[in-house]
Structures are given as structure tokens and as C-alpha cells.
Amino acid sequence: MLKKIPYRFCFLFFIFLPFQGIAQDYFFKEYSPFDSKIPSPEEYLGYPIGEYHTRHDLVVSYLEKLASMSDRVTVFEYGRTHEQRKLVMAIITNKSNHDRLEEIKRVHLEVVDPDKKVSSFTDLPLIVNLGYNVHGNEPSSTEAAMLTAYTLAASSHPKVDEILSETVVFLDPTINPDGRDRHTQWVNSRRGQPFIADKNDIEHNEGWPNGRTNHYWFDLNRDLLLAVHPESKAKLKWYHEWYPNVVTDFHEMGTNSTYFFEPKNQSASLVPITPKENYTTLNNLFAKQFAADLDQIGSLYFTAEVYDSTYPGYGSTYGDLQGSLALLFEQASARGHLQETPTGEITFAFAIRNQFISSFSTLKAAVENKQTLYDYQSRFFQEAIDKASKSKVKAYVFGDPYDTNRNKAFLEVLLTHKIKVYQAEKDLDIDKRTFKKDMSYIVPVKQQQYYMVQSLFETFEKYRDSVYYDTSAWSLVNAFNLPHAQLNKLPNLGNEITKEFLEKKNRTLQKSNYAYLIDYADYNAPSFLYFLQDKGLIAKTTSKPLTTVVEGKNHSFGRGSIMLSVQDQKITSDELYEFLLDGSNDFDVQVYPIQTGMTVDGNGLGSRSLMTVKKPEVMLLVGEGISPYEAGEVWHLMEQRLKMPLVKIDVSDFDRADLNRYNAIVMVSGSYNVFGSAEIEKLKNWVGIGNTLITTRTANTWIIKNKLVDETLVEKSKDTTVQRVDYGLSDGFIGRNNIGGAIFEVDLDITHPIGFGYSERTLPVYKNNTVWLNPSKNNFSTVARYTDDPHIDGFITPENLALMEKSASIIVSNIGKGRVVMFADNPNFRGIWYGTNKLFTNAIMFGSIIEMPK
Template sequence: MKRSLLIIILFLSAFAKAQDYYFAAYAPFQQNIPTPEQFLGYGIGDQHTRHDQIVSYLEKLAEVSDRATIAEYGRTHEGRKLVMLTVTTPENHTNLERIKTQHLAFTDTSQKATNYDQVPVFIQLGYNVHGNEPSSSEAALLTAYTLVASQHADIVNYRKNAIIFIDPTINPDGRDRHTQWANSFKGSPLVSDNIDAEHTEMWPRGRTNHYWFDLNRDWLLGINPESRGKLNWYHEWYPNVVTDFHEMGTNSTHFFEPMLPIGSLDPIMPKENYEDLNNLFAPYFADALDQIGSFYFTKEAFDGTYPGYGSSYPDLQGALALLFEQASSRGHLQDTDFGTISFPFTIRNQYTSSFATVKAAVENKATLRKYQQDFFVSAFAKAKTDQAAAYEFGDPNDRNRTKAFIDKLLLHRIKTYKKGDGRYVVPMAQPQKRMVQSFFETYSTYRDSVYYDASAWSVANFYNMRYKGLNSVPNLRDEITSTETIATVTPVSKTKYAYLINYDDYNATALLYHLQQKGIIVSTAFKPFTAKTQRGTIDFNYGALLVPVSRQSMDATKVHTIVSEAQQRYQVPIYATNTGFSVNGIDLGSRNYVKVDTPKAAMLIGDGTSSYEAGEVWHLLDTRVHMPITKILMNNFRFADLSKYNTLVMVSGNYSRLSDGDVQKLKTWVSQGNTLITIGRATSWAINRKVATGKLTEKKKDTSKVTERKNYVDARANRGKQRLGGAIFEVDLDLTHPLGFGYRYRDLPVYKNNNVWLAPSKSEYNTVAKYTKNPHIDGFISEENLEDNLKPSASLVVSPQGNGRVVLFADNPNFRGSWYGTNKLFLNALFFGSLIN
């Protein structure tokens, strides 16, 4: 008995010693509440904690303490829980709905609340949006325990004067991918050598989610369930302060805001936010880190120009969003220029900054509340001076793309109204006025030329949504609160002759694949026509789909059943006709209808390739077309039987791993009648390796120009301006080309975030999309790149190779899962590539 007692005492004292490194300053703690170490069975920092263990611990805190509750706000692609732990006093929990109502009064301009210091401040601590930046989720465990269990006067005060929401892992799928890697390669003793496998994850690494999306770019775009769940939660609570904890290079220190000045000439974010509030909070972080001897820096990096970060989106919602970047141990212990950096050290800095945030927020809650109130009031005041009073938009020919765009507006609580005839109106004078700006406004003048990420994000252009500013607001009556009825269609009636489908609709490709999978033979029209249908006379565009009933291997009843099921699933207009004689244009028996072969697609992935672009292709086909694509690892290419596929996708990347034999294998496969689709840097590679016969734009060199001497300190900025971080340009699209099927207008916005300059084809028919004479729509591009590189270039070219072809995309048509406007170009390459002669 004495021996057992001694073991227990030694066990608890060991835990206490481990705990002291993190939170000795917040003792004493409630003894009935387990520490993370006691619950997990190992010290925080001794190994990486799986997400399910993190959730279980927070659930335990909610179970044993009336200071905590836990709620699920969503699930990841892989089914992991997304949870929010709420910590405050038991009394505040009991009255949380009343407190919430009082809090939201400051976001409601119809109310004149003045009790700024009498309502608990709402703080949302968000951790681990990048899965392989793991220290913050470990810090979240320590933070949660301290806030729930500590009896220290400061913590008691925080609980009383704040509602604290802890989101421990924003990206559970990516975290667990990295956690498994780091724990699997952990040595005993620890190996600090940078080249050790523990510190060098394999492709695609843990930064991203299941489909390899960077969730820290997804707040504005709202593509993934992790982001959509978080946005729905956010707009229910509107916290006053939001944190965004990250990691950076091992040889760095610790970063907190203020950031690098915003690159926009006239930022949408209020100046009071990025100057006054940041400078108000910064001394708290400096003091806390000084006390534990940690080094740090501010202002030198990480701009908040793009509104889709976790550290910028809340700034457009009346909150103060705060970015933290901690030097990473990328494992448990790693060498640096200043010795080793340990996992516990990185965790302690994140933990320290968490409590500095809580302290600053509680001590300045009246300032934060007044700021949030003024923020929403100013939205209406500033709307009076805007050039446009409202924006009108819509595409009656593509209701599913319009629906997807409206869904995004509603996700951000942007008030939208129906005008009629497939058109909609968004007024500027509304609480989400700054989000309206983010969706519709474009810019051409900037005060900086180097961006951490994109310099253009006008979402309307992402969706190829034709819109215009209005000088006055029309009569607004029918507010859209749901997208359920926007794309509904009239059920198609039965015919024994043919079904016709305009290819304009975004979901038409998915419907086409569905029909093909059910054994339906489908043709596409190479010329437009007008036909009599059971619903009247209808005009059909290039690419219209034809289902000839009598040419199917099943009877008319079965065909109608399959066509009806497809229509119900994808809500695409389908028309039945009883005659092949057209009112205008080609008849239904014309040779200008060509059978569409079912794509059998594969994509090269793995080391050297862009996991972002590969994930975008995978996500598009999985979630919208419901079509499988085989993902071939680069190392397996030489063993792959390419005869199983008629289409191969190569995204941006370094394909030097492919041997000369691999390249010849690829050339032979293309020449046999197949389609190779290249995107971005894969296009450059294909041209340089003679897989495609295209050329890159060559800038004429001025040999007489003398090199100008410049200061070394300016090198990064001067060279950085030639990098195209992300901007939007206009191309002229050949609507008659199979790759242009389904488009109604020749002018099309495209997104460019690379320096791939593709020369137009020497063939007069193979340049599918070329930049227009005045191509700039939105975002920063240097004058040199615009005039010498972009304007002479093409965005999309076809290179015939034997009986096959290479479809060369200079730009990424699937960027971040959000370019609905150019997805169809890529899908056309998959489905209609074999039809290009």
C-alpha cells in the first residue's frame, strides 16, 4: 500500500513539474479537474495529440465542470468533429442567451446600446488551421484547462468578464495526417537533425484538409465544410476578438500583430482596426513574451490585404482579428541557427499569447464593443458616398451558377433581393456593406506591389457573374433567404424521339456524366439551332446535348426514367421534342452532332506537383461532377498502364522526376488519340520537353540597357513585384470551339497567379482564349509583366499531337474550388477533348 502511494505521489509530482513549465503562474487549480497530461497519459509536448483525443479532453472538461460547455459546429470531409468549447462562469452560462442578445445589440444599427462595459466580451480563440502547424492545438488544451480549472484571481476575472470560445483544431484532417507522421518517426532519444524523416513530411503534407485545400484561404470563398461550419457559427455570435495561431520557419522567432501595412490603396478594413486596436493589444503580447524570455517581431511580414484569412475576415465583421506565427519545431526537437527548438517551447509561446489576448480583451472590452458598434454604423454611413448604390447581377441561362453565387452571398449574410427575369440586387447600405465591396469591387491602383497572397478577390468575377452598379436602389421587396427554389426546373415529359439540353448550365457536365454512366448515348452540337419542343420553341447554343431515344439500347420508358432522375438530381432544364426538323439551324440528324465519349481520367500527383491544384481537380470531380479520377503517384507513372485512360491531367509542378522513357511513353500515348491537359507550370514543362508543340512568349531583350544600381535592402520588394501573386484578367474566348461550349459571351474573367506566358498558336484555330487588348480587371500586375508578357499571350491553347492533343492552360481554371466561371473550360477539356480535330 505504501509502495503504491509512493508511486502515485511521484507520478503527480512529475506531472506538476511538467505543468509548471506552462502554467505555474495560474495556480492554484481545482483538483477534481484533470490536467491534459492526466487525461492523455503523457505530458503536453511529449508527443503530438490526435484530434479525437483533443475533442475527448474538452468533452471531459464540459462533463466535470459547470464552467464549460461543448458544441459541435460541423464535420470535416473525413467525418471528424468540429467543436467549440465555451468557457465562462456558471452564472454566465445560465444567462448565455440573454448575454448573447445584449452582445448582438452592438451589431444592430437599429439599437442604441451604451452599456459597453457591462456585457462580457466575446473572445474566440482559434487554433491549427494548418494541420502541420501543431503547437497551437496543444496550447488550446492547456488554455482550456487553465480557464476551466484555475482559481487564480486573473482567471476568475476573465471568466466573469468574458465568454471565451475555444476552437481547438480548425483543420482536424490535416492535423491528424501530420500527427501520425510526427509520432511515427519520433526517436528515443529525440533526433534534432533537420533532415530526419520526422521533420520532412512527404507529399501532400499536413498543411491542408482532405482535398488539399488551404483552409486559411477559405473564409471568403467558403468552399469546404470546415469553413462553412465556422462561418455559420461566426455569424451567430460575432465575437469581439478572434485569434489565428500559426507556425513559420524553424529559424524564426514569434510574430504578433501589427502586420505589414495593407497593400490596398484604400483598404476596406477600418484604419482604427489595423492601427489603433493592434497598437492597443501589441504591448500585452510584448510584455507576456518578455516575461518568459521569448523573442518576437512585428510589422515586417504577413499583410492582411486578402479578406479570406482567419486573421482578416473577422476584421470585416467588427472584430479584431489577430495573427500569431510561431517558429516551428516540425516534430519534437529540431536544430536551428541558435541551438535546438523543442515542441514544448513552441507550445508555451502559443499558450502565453493566448492569455495575453484574453487579458487585453477583458481590460479593453468597452473599447472593443464601441468599435464593433461604430463599425456597423459606419457601413451605412459610408454606403452613401459609394459610387454604386447597389449591384445587379444574374445569368438567366445558368441558374445553377447563379444559385451557387447567391449561396455564397447568403453564407456571409449579405442581403440579396430578387428583381425578376433571373436578375438579383444587392444594396450597398446594409450591415455587410464591406463584404459587398469584397464581392463586387475591383481595383487597379495599389500602394504596395508585394503580397502575401492574392491581390484580387472580386468573387463575382470568380463566378463569371455579369453584374453592374446601380446609381439608385430599386424597390426591394423579395429578399432571398434560401437558394432552394432558385434553380428548380419543370419536369421533362416523355418522348419517343429525343431530349435536348442546353449546355450553358453549370451542372450540365455532371448531368452528362450521369447519363453516360447509366448507359445513355449523348451527342453534342457543333452549331446552334432552334427547335420545337413540348414546352415551345427553344434556342440551343453551341455544345447543346442531344439524347436520341431510338438510338439507345433501352426502350423509351427506361430512357425517360434515367433522364428524369438526372434532371431531378442536377436541376438542369431538359426539353422533349417529337421532331428532328429544326426551326432554324441544324436538324437533329445533322453530322454536326458528335457522340461524346465517357472520360476515363487520371492525374499525376506526388512529390514535385502542386497539391493545391491537384486537390482542386479532385474536389471538382468528386463533389460536383461525381466522377472518379485515378490519382497516379509520380513514382508509379512508369508502371501505369495508360491504355486504361483517355485523358490525363498534369497540374503545376516540377516533373524532372520523369525520365526520358517516361516522357516518350507520354508522347506515344497522346499521339494515339488521347488528351493531355496541362495547367500552369505543367504547360511550361510540356512545351520545354516537346510533349506539346506550343511556345512560350519570349520577351525581347534590350542589350543596350545598362543595369541600374539599387540598394540591397530593396531587392525583395523590387523582385517581388514581378511575381504575379493572383490577379484577374479578361480573355477573348472562341465560343465555337469545343472547349468554349456552354459559354454565351466571348469576354471571360480568368485568374492568373503564375508567370507562365503562353504564346498564341501558329494555327489560326487553336488559340481558344487570348488576353484582350485591355485585359486587366482586378489585382496587381507590374507594368512590365502586363505589357511585355501578358498582353501578347494566350490563356488557353490546343496543341495537336498525332491523333491526340495537348490542352494547354496557362492559368488555373479551378483555383481554390471557387472559379465556377472557368471550371467549364477544364471540364470541356475532359469531356470534349477527343472531339477536337
């Protein structure tokens, strides 16, 4: 790394020197001269770039200022964050291209359309998406984005003129504004004057949950495939309107690193979906430019190490499956304004300059290789279709026969990725399973988005490597726990599914003066139940299946189904009817009117098997030592899916909290080091009086070691044999023992309240930890256990697989009159595990009715 004058001294030059002074030259001297009427970021903000971290609203207003001053720039809003911050892009190109932007879009989309052919790309500019700051506390790239926008808007340099002529740049300055502003507030309010380089200073040690994540503490760089959050949904909508040729994804890494650019480490997948031409030919063409420009300023860098392209949902990999060249950059972080490293001090400005240099390197390399990029993109989707034609698999069929909203949620993901999907035209019998036409859907593999179809449906067992930068499995059809099968012959297809199909339909309801039943099989049933409880209604759930007459026909209801007796309510039958009709339409769940307590099968609606369900009052422990990812997943599930308020209490305040306000407490992975014997006893006593504690992943280890429950962990065999391994292989050898993220099958007790709403005993779960729970000593307490052959998708070592086969996935352990629901896995992973969400919500909704047989 080239040692520069500490940037705090550069501020003095800004005070005494004019606008085009030394500090300005530090970034972009080579692109002089600049239009003096267009303000630089420094002039507009009132401080030099790198002297402070810039708030997102100021970034947006600066881009809008450029748009008002330059005919090269326009700005548009493409979405909003959870906290209602604007997601904006600046379109930067020359006036001629701006004037014909709609024509450029039309012709560019013809390039990616396999049914059309564009013969010449000479007059067609490249579409380049410069994307910055998806991790909020990796802030240097947004500052570089402002410098890049200014240079493109104000420079008269011939190279800039060429870039403006040959490209249309969509500059996205802040992909994660909520996280960025959280981090910006931290470092600016703790900034030393003069700057403090000491790594122990509070400025460099951001408090929990830190600014990396979005509002719900999710990592947006993993969300493009999953499309859970508004930031990702908005970006994907734009993406499929333009299909850029080049996409950048700017990040930061550890302070003691240097700079990374692609090519990445070879994919851990044995057979990568991404075409080899992408990660060899195209990457190497661009790498030459990156190296040349960083060499010129003396910056050190590395490639083909650490970072891999295995997971298709990164900002730097999603585009690779869309005909783009998606590029990752990682800059050593100052984690503030100035920080010490083993080789000297790194300034925020130094980090910004590397990101700025790489932004222009990308644009220069794109222009230099325009013909190659367009040739690649024009062939991409047709070659995908050609590969699909050779596949033995001609289509996939999927669909849950009982769960309309889980089906719809998966259909929405498919449509977001422009995957064509059709209603089944008739019932299909495959592998002893019948896919009913009204609840089943067909995805042909021979289509433009073949690579995305592979990503969402295919599973893998063999891998080139055993160490992953992230998860090793992402077959979303399993995440949704949807019955599915491969088809070796394409059946007749029904109507194509469109967004209109997903819209809620007006449901009808016949009034009853006796009772109403709601089938609990639907994903939205728990949300509907809470809606009714919040209205003050008394609801019961059945622990046994029953069949009754509905509008003249026998109808079966499974365990967990909700019953509301008209006479039990404190409101009129008309008011109850209106609440049920409103909820039925809001949650898209059918309500069934019942006219008699007699059942065709079962003990009657007055049976003791129907138990009153308490309204949940839930607390989540958060704070230092707790996984913000897992905590955020619970928070998001509760608010966005269950529509239920969640009280979040910092672990440091637990000793002062009045626990009598809550009947359920959630503890996700964490150390809980602030808990002493008094806090442990307080928690244990609260459970003992009849409440529910829910623990996930490593929180189970904590409660077992602290003897809150009488359960045990599977002990690894104590083999004293030492295997000799070359020192150079140590990272991979150690890393392979972790489970980076894979999918396994469990056997679920669907008669247990935790299993209510499930119709089949086997379902996929997601595991990214090595917490192994011994099956409970109580015969009835092991709710889910891994099957004898549990592997579905992803990497696991034989040693870990052997431990899994001895282990439980879910245990309910009693403490006095209460219980602890222990999830060894993560039922809410990244907000996409619709298939196991209900296990978690059942612990919340039905915890109070779980009685542990002795």
C-alpha cells in the same frame, strides 16, 4: 529566443515528480492553484504536452472530459470535415454566464444591430473566439488550446476568475482536423527516441501532400471568404450567430524565425476596406500585452513585417470586416518534436508555451479593453452604413441570363456572408446590356454588410505595395463570370432572396419517344452529362447552334447542347425517361422533349454536327514535385461538382501504369523530375493514339521544354541594362515581378469545344504565375487570348502586362490523333472559379471530339 533545457530531458522529471511538477510549471505555474479533481492534459493523455502530437479525437475527448468535470465548460459540435471528423468548440465561462447564455447572445446581437442601441456593456461579457490549427502541420496551437482550456476550467487564480466573469470564450481547438491528423500520424510514427534535432531527419520533412491542407488539399486559411468547404461553411454559420469581439488565428512559420503578433505589415491596398481604428488603435492596445508577457519569459518576437491583411478571407482578417478584432500569431515551428536552428534547438514544448502565453495575453488584453472593444463593435456596422450612404454606387446588379446554377452558387456565397440581395423587379438596361428581371439580382450597398459587398464586387488598379503575402484580387463576381454593373440609383427591389430560393425545385418533363435535348449553358450540365453516361446512355453534343420546336414553341440551343435519341439507347423509353427526370431534379437542369428530327434552324438532329461524346476516364498525376493545391482543386472539382471518379496516380508509379484505362490525363503545375525519356515517350504515344492531355500553369512549361508539343513560350526581351537598386529594397524589387494573383480578361473562341456553353467571347480568368504561351502557329489552336486591355483586378507590373498582351491563355495542340489542352492560367483556383471551371470540364468531356484543322 530563450534557450530552454531540451524538452526530452523534461520527460524524466515527469516520471519522478508528481502532477504539479517542473514540466507542468513550464507552461502555467503562474495560474496555480488548480482543482486537483480536474485532470490536466498530461494526466488525461498519459504523456506530457509536447512529448507527442495529440490526435484530434483525443483533443475532442479531453474537452468533453473537462465539460463533464467542470461547470465552467460545455462542448458542442458545430460541423464535420470531409473525412467526418468532428468540428467542436468549448464554451468556457463562469457558471453565472453559462446560466444566462441565451440572454447574453440576445443582447450581444443587439450591439451589432444598427437598428438597436445597447446603452451599457458593464454586465455584458465579451465574446472571444480562440481559434487554433487551421494549417494541420502547424500543430503547436492545438496543444496550447488544451492547456488553455484546462487552465480556464481548473485554475483558482484571481486573473482567471476575472476572465471567466468578463468573457465567454469559444475555444476552437482544431480548425483543420483532417490535415492535423495527417501530420500527427507522420511525426508520431517517425519520432526519434531520444528526439532527433537534425533538420534532415525524416520526422522534420513531411511527405507529399503534407498536413497543411484539408482532405482535398485546400488551404482553409484562404477559404473563409470563398466558403467552399464544410469546415469554413460551419465556422461562418457560427460566426454570424455570435459576432465575436475578438478572434485569434494561431499559426507557425519557418523554424529559423521567432514569434509574430499584430499589428501586421501595412496593407498593400491603397485604400483598405478595414477601418483604420482596427489596425492602429485596437492592435496597438493588444500588442502591449503580448510584448509584456513574451518579454517576461524571454521570447523574441517581431511585428509589422512579412504578414499583411490585404486578403479579407484569412482567419485573421475576416473578422475585421465584422466588427471584431482579428489577430494573427505566428510561431517558429519545431516541425516535429525537436529541431536545430542557428541559435540552438527549438522544442515542440517551447512553441506550445508561446502559443499558450499568447492565448492568455489575448484574454487579459480583452478584459482590460472591454469597454473599448464594445464601443468599437457597437459603432462598426452603423459606420459601415454611413460610409455606404456617401458612396456614388448605390447598388450592384448581376445575373447570367442562361445559367441558373451559377447564379445560385454566387447567391449562396452572398447569403453565407449575410449580404442582403433582392430579385430585380423589372428588366434593367445598363451599358448596352439588358438584365432580365427573372435572372437578375440587386445588391444594395447601404446595408450592414457593406464592407463585404465592397470585397466581393469592387476592383482595384492602384496599390501601395507590389508584394503580396497572397492574392491581390478577390472580386468574386468576376470569379463567377457573372455579368454585372454598378447602379448610381437604387431601383425598385423585388423579393429578398433567402436560402429557400436556392433549394431545388421539382422539375417536370413531358415524355418523348423521339429525343431529348439539354441546354449546355448551365453550370451543372457537364455533371448531368456524366450522370447519363455513367448510366450507360449514349449522348451526342452539337457543334453548331440549332433551333427546334419544344412543346409548341421555338427554342434555341447553343453549341455543346446534349441530345439523347430514344432509339440509340439500349434501355426502354420509360427507363430513359426516368433517368432523365431523376437527373433533371438532382442537378437542377431542365430537359426538353423533342418530337421530331426536323429543326427550325440547323441541319436536323441526325446531322454530322452532332457527335457522340465518350464517357471520360480521367487520371490525375500527383506526388512529390506536384502542386498539392492545384491537384486538390482538380480532385475537388471532379468529385464534388462533376460527381465523377478520379484516379490519382503517383508520378513515381507512372511507368507501371496501364494508360489504356484512361482517355484523359491531367498534369497540374509541377517539376515532373522523375520522368525520363521513357516516361515522356510513353505519355506522347498515349496522346498520339487519340487521347487528351490537360496541362495547367507550369506543366505547360514542362511539356514545351520536353518537346511533347510544337508550341513555344514568349521570350522576355534581353535588356542588358542593369538597374541600380538599394540592397535594402531587394525583397520587394524581386517579388514585384511575380504575379501573386490577379484577374484578367481573355477573348474566348466560343465555337471551339473548349468554349461550349459560353455565350460571350470575353470572360475573366485568374492568373498567379508568369507562364506566357505564344499563340499557336495553327490558326485554329489558340482557344483564348488575352484582350488588348486585359487588366480587371489586382497587381501586375507594366513589364508583365506587356508580356501578357502577346500571349495566349488556352491552346489546344495536336499530337497525332490526340491533343494537349494547355491552360496558362488556373481555371479551378481555390474551388471558387465557377466562371472558368467549364473550360476545364469541357477539356475532359469534349476532348475526344476536338479535331485539329491543319
